[in-house]
Amino acid sequence: MPASNNQSMQPLLEEQGWVVQLLPEQVVVETTRRSTCSSCQLKSGCGQGLMNSVGEGKQQRMTLTLPEGMLLQVGDAVTLGILPQALLQVSLLMYILPLMGLFAGVLLGAELGWGEGWILLAGMLGLLVGFLLTRRVSRQCQQGQWQPVILDKVRSENGFTEVVEQVPIRIMEGKGR
Numbered sequence: 001m002p003a004s005n006n007q008s009m010q011p012l013l014e015e016q017g018w019v020v021q022l023l024p025e026q027v028v029v030e031t032t033r034r035s036t037c038s039s040c041q042l043k044s045g046c047g048q049g050l051m052n053s054v055g056e057g058k059q060q061r062m063t064l065t066l067p068e069g070m071l072l073q074v075g076d077a078v079t080l081g082i083l084p085q086a087l088l089q090v091s092l093l094m095y096i097l098p099l100m101g102l103f104a105g106v107l108l109g110a111e112l113g114w115g116e117g118w119i120l121l122a123g124m125l126g127l128l129v130g131f132l133l134t135r136r137v138s139r140q141c142q143q144g145q146w147q148p149v150i151l152d153k154v155r156s157e158n159g160f161t162e163v164v165e166q167v168p169i170r171i172m173e174g175k176g177r
Contacts, residue, residue: 010084011084012083012151014081015148016031016079017077017079018031018076018077018078019072019073022072028062029064029150031059031060031080032059064149070153080148082148086146089146090146093134093138097131097133097137098130101126101128101131103123106123108122109121109123
């Protein structure tokens with residue numbers, strides 16, 4: 001869904017969240033994972049649908065920078081936005097680094113002439129190293145374009161959603177102005 005208040009460029013992927021804690025210059029926002037697989041015709045034969053059903057309804061918390069000039073309270077509903085290419089980059093990072101570690105471990109074990117069991121162990125060790133690298137890189141990149149930003153504060157009444165407060169955003173910095 002395109003962002004209505006993004007004045008400069010591209011549409012953002014949006015998600016609703018709720019403020020659960022206020023910190024100095026930061027806010028903790030909680031979102032609930034929803035799957036669109038229930039509306040897909042291939043849901044019964046798709047592995048992605050099965051994986052989504054496992055985590056559907058799971059709540060996730062994230063600490064975000066409070067946009068300058070926005071007044072929020074615990075319980076306020078907010079709209080979060082992230083660039084589609086940032087989501088793609090993060091997804092690639094989460095999948096590719098561990099897989100590269102797995103393949104590197106298997107190839108190294110095979111090059112050294114190890115037996116099948118040792119090659120499997122080397123692959124698992126490479127996978128673990130890939131996960132650790134992913135964790136380290138993701139911690140270093142928690143700010144900036146990979147981090148969602150708060151777009152606006154919303155109010156829901158009788159099934160209707162109304163934007164109460166919008167914030168002009170700078171996407172590349174991941175912060176409000």
